[in-house]
Amino acid sequence: MIRNRFGKVAAAVVVTGLISGIVTAPVHAASNTIIVWADETRGPNLQKVIAAKGDWVPGYTIKIVPFSSFDALKAAFDNATALTGPDIVVGANDWVATGAKQGKLAPVTLSSAVRANFTSNNFFDLSYKGVLYGVPLDVNNVAMIYNSKLTGKPATLGQMVSFYLKNKAADKLTAGLCVAGGGMSWGAASVLGALGGAPYVMSANGSVSVSADPVPADTVAANIKALFLDKNGKSNGFFPATDTGCKTAFLAGTVPYAIIGNWEWQDYVKAGFDMNLMPVPGVKHGTNGSAFASVSGAMLTTFAAAHGVDQGAKSLLNNFFGSTAGAVAYQNIELRPPANKKAQKDGSITAAQKGFGKAGSIAGIPQIGAILNGAPGGKSYWDLLPAFWTDVLVNGKDPVASAAKMDTFFQANIAAGVPQL
Amino acid sequence: METLFKRKVTVTLKYIVVTFVASLLLMLIMSSFAKREYAISIFLGFALFAMAITYLTNFSIPMKFFLPGMFFLIAFVVGPILYTVAMSAFHYETGNYISKPEAITQILSTGVRPDADQTTFDIVIGEDAGKKLEILASDPLNKKYFISSLTSKIDLDASTLKIDENGDVATAPGFHALTPSEQSALDAQLGQARFVYSSDYFITIEGGTLGSLKRQTLTYDKTSDTFKNVLTGAIYKDNGTGDFANVANKAEILQPGWRAPIWFANYTKLFTDPQIRKPLIRVFIWTVVFASLTVLTQFALGLLIALVMNRKLFGRRIYRSIIILPYAMPSIMSILIWGGMFDTEFGAINHLFGTHVHWFQSPLYARLAVIIVNLWLGFPYFYLICSGALQAIPAELSEAAAIDGASSGQIFRKITLPLLLQVVSPLLVASFAFNFNNFNIIYLLTGGGPSNTLGGDVAGSTDILISYTYKIAFGAGTQNLGLASAISVVIFFIIASISLYGIRRSKVLDSFA
Numbered sequence: 001m002i003r004n005r006f007g008k009v010a011a012a013v014v015v016t017g018l019i020s021g022i023v024t025a026p027v028h029a030a031s032n033t034i035i036v037w038a039d040e041t042r043g044p045n046l047q048k049v050i051a052a053k054g055d056w057v058p059g060y061t062i063k064i065v066p067f068s069s070f071d072a073l074k075a076a077f078d079n080a081t082a083l084t085g086p087d088i089v090v091g092a093n094d095w096v097a098t099g100a101k102q103g104k105l106a107p108v109t110l111s112s113a114v115r116a117n118f119t120s121n122n123f124f125d126l127s128y129k130g131v132l133y134g135v136p137l138d139v140n141n142v143a144m145i146y147n148s149k150l151t152g153k154p155a156t157l158g159q160m161v162s163f164y165l166k167n168k169a170a171d172k173l174t175a176g177l178c179v180a181g182g183g184m185s186w187g188a189a190s191v192l193g194a195l196g197g198a199p200y201v202m203s204a205n206g207s208v209s210v211s212a213d214p215v216p217a218d219t220v221a222a223n224i225k226a227l228f229l230d231k232n233g234k235s236n237g238f239f240p241a242t243d244t245g246c247k248t249a250f251l252a253g254t255v256p257y258a259i260i261g262n263w264e265w266q267d268y269v270k271a272g273f274d275m276n277l278m279p280v281p282g283v284k285h286g287t288n289g290s291a292f293a294s295v296s297g298a299m300l301t302t303f304a305a306a307h308g309v310d311q312g313a314k315s316l317l318n319n320f321f322g323s324t325a326g327a328v329a330y331q332n333i334e335l336r337p338p339a340n341k342k343a344q345k346d347g348s349i350t351a352a353q354k355g356f357g358k359a360g361s362i363a364g365i366p367q368i369g370a371i372l373n374g375a376p377g378g379k380s381y382w383d384l385l386p387a388f389w390t391d392v393l394v395n396g397k398d399p400v401a402s403a404a405k406m407d408t409f410f411q412a413n414i415a416a417g418v419p420q421l
Numbered sequence: 422m423e424t425l426f427k428r429k430v431t432v433t434l435k436y437i438v439v440t441f442v443a444s445l446l447l448m449l450i451m452s453s454f455a456k457r458e459y460a461i462s463i464f465l466g467f468a469l470f471a472m473a474i475t476y477l478t479n480f481s482i483p484m485k486f487f488l489p490g491m492f493f494l495i496a497f498v499v500g501p502i503l504y505t506v507a508m509s510a511f512h513y514e515t516g517n518y519i520s521k522p523e524a525i526t527q528i529l530s531t532g533v534r535p536d537a538d539q540t541t542f543d544i545v546i547g548e549d550a551g552k553k554l555e556i557l558a559s560d561p562l563n564k565k566y567f568i569s570s571l572t573s574k575i576d577l578d579a580s581t582l583k584i585d586e587n588g589d590v591a592t593a594p595g596f597h598a599l600t601p602s603e604q605s606a607l608d609a610q611l612g613q614a615r616f617v618y619s620s621d622y623f624i625t626i627e628g629g630t631l632g633s634l635k636r637q638t639l640t641y642d643k644t645s646d647t648f649k650n651v652l653t654g655a656i657y658k659d660n661g662t663g664d665f666a667n668v669a670n671k672a673e674i675l676q677p678g679w680r681a682p683i684w685f686a687n688y689t690k691l692f693t694d695p696q697i698r699k700p701l702i703r704v705f706i707w708t709v710v711f712a713s714l715t716v717l718t719q720f721a722l723g724l725l726i727a728l729v730m731n732r733k734l735f736g737r738r739i740y741r742s743i744i745i746l747p748y749a750m751p752s753i754m755s756i757l758i759w760g761g762m763f764d765t766e767f768g769a770i771n772h773l774f775g776t777h778v779h780w781f782q783s784p785l786y787a788r789l790a791v792i793i794v795n796l797w798l799g800f801p802y803f804y805l806i807c808s809g810a811l812q813a814i815p816a817e818l819s820e821a822a823a824i825d826g827a828s829s830g831q832i833f834r835k836i837t838l839p840l841l842l843q844v845v846s847p848l849l850v851a852s853f854a855f856n857f858n859n860f861n862i863i864y865l866l867t868g869g870g871p872s873n874t875l876g877g878d879v880a881g882s883t884d885i886l887i888s889y890t891y892k893i894a895f896g897a898g899t900q901n902l903g904l905a906s907a908i909s910v911v912i913f914f915i916i917a918s919i920s921l922y923g924i925r926r927s928k929v930l931d932s933f934a
Contacts, residue, residue: 032605057629059601078900083456098899101516103527103677109625109633111541129676131531245767302527310612312605315628376899379874387874394765394782405875 033061034312036298037077037086039070041263042137045333046090053329056320060312080104080303087304087313088321090137093125093294094369097420099301100128106302107131108314114322117340120206125366126297129420134299135321136339138331140367141293142182142190142259143277143359145268150256156281157194157289160257161227164238167256174254176238177280178246181261184386186292190259190280190363191239192385194289195223197403199372199381200414202290202365208418215407221399223283224392233396241389262336262356269352277355279363293364295339371417378416379409439476443469464500468492502913505906510684512663513903517678521663524679525641528648528665531676532639536622543589544624544632546611547598554607556616557596558624558632561588568596569616569624604629639675648675662686687907697904700880700889708885711791712856716849718796723803724841728833730804731811748801756865759794763866784882787867791883795862799852803845810844811837843927850923854916863888886912 034057038046043066050062065086067073077089077099085104089095099105105128114135115123122136146153150171154160164176179187192198196219201212230236240246250258251271260268265275279288298321304313320326327343337357338344344357374380388406391397446469453461471492475484519527542558549555555570566577582590592598604611615623616632624632639657640649648657648665657665660674663681667673692698726744730737747755762769763780771777780786814837822832863869869881869888880889886908894905 032608059603059605059629098515100531101676102518103523107531107533109535109539109541109627109631109635111543111627111631112539115539129531131534244764302530305609305612308609309605311608311626311628314626314631318628318631373899379877383874387872390782390871391875394779402875409875 031308032059032312033063034088034304034309034316035086035307036062036064036088036090036316037067037073038064038090039067039073042090042296042334043067045330048333049326049330056326057312057315060309060315062316077104080301082303082306085301085303087301087307087309088298088316089301090296090298092140092296093367094372096126096133096297096299097128097369097373099299100131100133104301104303105133106300106304106310107133108135108300108317110135110322111318114318117322117324117327117342119341121364121366122295122339124206125294125368126299127421128370134297135317136295137298137321137327138296138334138336139262139293139339139357139360139364140296141337141356141360141364142187142261142291143356144177144190144280145250145258145260145273146276146278147250147253147256148274148276150253153276153278154257154281155285157223157227157283160281161236161238163256165236168237171256172254173256174237174249175240175246176255177257177259178240178249178255179243180247180250180258181264182259184241184243184389185382185384186367187243187259187261188385188389190289190291192220192289192388193291193363194280194282194287195220195227196283197407198290198365199385199410200365200368208368208371208414208421210414210418213407214410214414215403217400217403217407220403224399224403227283228393229399235393239389239393241386241393262353265352265356266335275352275355277352277359279359288363290363290365291359292367293360294367368417368421370420371413373417374409375412375416378412381410381413384409435476439472442472446472464496505909505913508903509687509906509910510682511903512678512681512683512686513906514901515899516676517663517680519677519679521679521681524677527677528639528675529637529641532637532648533625533635534638536634536636540634541627542624542632542634543587543630544626545591545596545598546604546626546629547596549597550595554610554614555596556624556626556632557590557593557598558616559589564588566590566593568593569618571614571616574617601629683903687904688911690904691907691911696879700878700884701908704880704884704886704889707788707883708857711788711883711885712853712859714792715795715799715856715859716852718792719799719852720803720807720845720849722796722800723805724807726800726804727807727811730808744804745801747797748805752798752861753865755798756794756862759790759797760866763790781867782871784871787871787883791862791866794866795856795859798862799856802852806845806848807841810841813844814840846927847924850920850927853923854920857885857916857919858887858912859885860887860891864891 036046037043043064047064047066050056050064054062056062067076070092073089073091074095077085077091077095080086089099091099096105110132118136123132126132126134126136150167151163154163160176164173167173177191179191181187189199192215197215200214201209203209203212225233228235228239235241246255246258247260247264247267249255250260251268251273259280269275279291282288298317300313300317304310322340324340324342324346327338327340328346328348331338331343331353332348335350335353337353337360338349343349344354372381374383384406388402391402392399446465450462450465450469453459453465471488474480475488542560544559545557547555547557549568549570553570555568557566557568559566564579566579566582568575568577577590577593582593584590599607611626615625618624618634622634622636625635627633638650638652640651641647642649646659649655650657655673656668657675658668660666660671661681662683664674664676664678666675690697691701730741730744734740761767765771765777765779765782768780770780778786780790818836818840819832822836827835863883863885867881867883869884869892872878872881872884880892884892890905890908890912893908894900894902
């Protein structure tokens with residue numbers, strides 16, 4: 001009986017070892033595999049490009065890991081460690097400051113040939129404290145589209161408002177201008193710009209001005225009162241404080257102007273709209289509301305060195321992400337405006353991609369996370385601008401006071417953020 | 422014979438189950454050990470050992486029943502609580518995530534800067550005759566070529582080299598180029614290598630064919646535990662809270678920092694920093710009001726319906742099924758649907774009543790919406806509980822009171838309600854504790870808003886402690902996990918105290934004594 005029990009225990013131990021050994025063995029990945037994390041659109045498209053041509057880095061295998069959404073990718077990267085994290089992550093430029101502070105992003109050096117493919121603004125977007133952390137991939141911006149079946153190309157914001165107020169009843173318009181892509185902070189930045197404000201003012205030399213007033217309260221408030229409010233100080237309906245239902249309304253023909261994202265232009269083309277893209281016009285002729293035209297980037301992580309593929313990952317950044325051939329191959333599938341200057345001129349890039357690129361070059365400002373994410377103990381731009389729209393367009397608060405409050409926060413953010421650049 | 426056979430089958434089954442569970446545990450031990458999660462490995466190892474002793478011997482029969490529950494309790498309740506308490510004593514926020522040695526490595530890495538012209542070279546990675554690593558570098562613009570190793574640099578005579586159309590050289594006498602697979606095998610070594618260029622500058626490899634001219638601008642002195650900027654002469658010293666700070670200007674710190682112990686500083690901040698303290702008090706009051714109102718309204722409506730349904734009613738079974746539906750629906754779906762119904766422009770509620778209420782822009786209406794939705798989600802639970810409890814109250818008591826001339830209102834107040842409360846009191850306490858931390862409803866319905874953002878408010882009008890904690894930990898541009906842990910610990914003590922008081926008052930544990 002005792003021998004029988006020992007036999008069973010011994011058998012149990014052996015089986016235990018075998019099973020756990022078999023299951024655990026495949027956990028370890030090959031050491032020459034470069035892991036790239038990307039979101040739900042870029043990931044599958046990068047997979048297609050790499051599947052078509054996989055020898056961008058001789059001696060290494062490239063594995064693209066797509067995530068279900070951009071937020072899921074960000075959450076995963078926030079929680080990534082040396083053992084779980086990627087070698088390269090394709091993400092937004094405002095991840096750079098946080099990623100560098102957390103020690104998750106590693107500096108990169110690009111060849112002179114690759115550097116020549118991009119603008120200094122592109123590199124500024126992906127730098128933190130003067131150190132470059134990635135390669136620009138695609139331009140991330142919005143542009144205004146107008147419904148040419150309802151109206152023509154507007155020259156000023158005032159023209160748009162006049163058209164809306166005049167035709168509201170006849171055309172059953174639900175709004176004049178709304179934000180269909182990018183939300184009430186990122187997407188609506190161009191509306192604030194058109195009214196005379198900005199999260200920060202860029203100097204002629206490409207740096208952020210610390211002395212300029214980002215939101216001249218009197219000017220912005222006067223423009224809001226004249227264009228967005230009625231005689232009683234309530235919203236005239238031209239510009240809703242929410243982005244809910246904007247895309248549907250524009251596609252249904254009940255909104256003449258909408259701000260759309262460059263990742264979704266195909267939905268409008270499929271619905272029969274021409275790509276009448278332009279920046280949001282300003283109050284005066286010849287002026288435009290500045291919008292964020294940042295780049296997404298392929299960023300090198302510090303995990304690559306821990307995984308023993310640091311050199312392979314750097315080669316992938318130079319050979320594929322930084323090259324014109326790589327950018328064209330990828331953007332022919334991804335269909336966003338490429339950041340690569342030579343790729344922008346390539347014949348295979350569509351008119352819509354070029355339209356967004358043009359809007360970005362006319363009125364684009366860099367998206368600087370160190371400023372926009374807010375001063376310690378302060379408020380982020382991302383919270384402030386939607387609150388501003390709600391206060392003046394929904395809650396009926398005084399536009400001068402609200403603009404002044406927002407201006408104070410913006411100035412504090414600039415003062416805290418600029419030294420970090 | 423049959424009994425013996427059954428016993429053999431049972432014992433064999435036991436060994437099979439134990440074997441598979443042990444396999445799973447062993448696999449997890451190996452996996453966690455490989456990921457350097459040593460605490461988890463030790464805990465799982467102990468679990469494996471305890472399981473083997475308990476189930477393969479007759480060491481303790483009661484333990485065979487208690488062991489799985491005990492381990493799950495430790496792993497999923499005690500462990501996270503201890504971890505949260507531990508983290509609340511650390512400077513643990515954006516910029517202070519990693520360990521000090523990792524931070525030093527990172528600072529050294531970002532302290533390597535390219536020269537002003539960002540000079541790069543086309544390189545070939547190879548070895549000399551003695552198998553020592555070296556690079557063959559080309560500078561086509563200046564027509565300079567050289568071989569650099571980790572210890573020396575040899576300039577080459579361009580006239581003796583075979584230069585291609587790009588102005589690069591691929592071979593040189595005594596230089597053996599590595600193949601791509603050889604380079605990938607040496608990746609880690611190549612990443613660390615610094616090839617000689619001049620006294621100040623060296624060349625690093627930035628991918629297979631690119632060399633970059635760099636210098637170390639930040640140096641670390643292990644003895645004094647300080648960094649020095651060789652360009653400015655600035656000295657950066659450990660400031661005791663997880664950062665290297667400039668001795669001359671303490672506000673200037675090197676990044677990244679590390680997770681350093683700051684003991685009770687996060688707790689002190691809760692009560693001394695007005696930016697945290699003021700919203701915290703307001704949020705705490707609303708949390709208590711929200712949890713109390715929720716329990717009160719849910720219980721009242723549940724009891725009312727239970728009393729109605731306790732009587733003979735036509736179609737009672739159908740009504741009961743309908744009433745339980747909100748409880749059967751996934752709450753996330755219900756909350757999102759309610760969120761849409763409360764929408765100012767397109768919501769069914771404003772359309773139905775012909776109003777234009779900004780439900781989620783007004784603090785009062787937003788709070789009302791939260792209570793209404795939570796009432797919808799929770800009343801079926803109390804209806805079920807009260808139905809069961811009402812049926813357990815002997816009918817004779819009510820009948821005797823009625824004979825003595827008591828009105829139905831008096832019977833309810835003096836007999837039914839006191840007896841009912843005896844049964845449901847622990848559940849009311851549990852419900853209060855649950856709603857005190859009811860993150861889902863706040864996060865999904867209002868996101869904690871509305872808040873007077875332009876007025877400087879950190880917390881929204883409907884934020885409860887747990888959603889406010891979440892905002893601090895994950896919601897803002899910078900995440901402060903240490904502070905959020907401290908708030909979590911405070912919440913834990915509040916809920917534990919309330920629950921303990923409620924349970925003692927209800928004397929529910931007396932029956933286990």
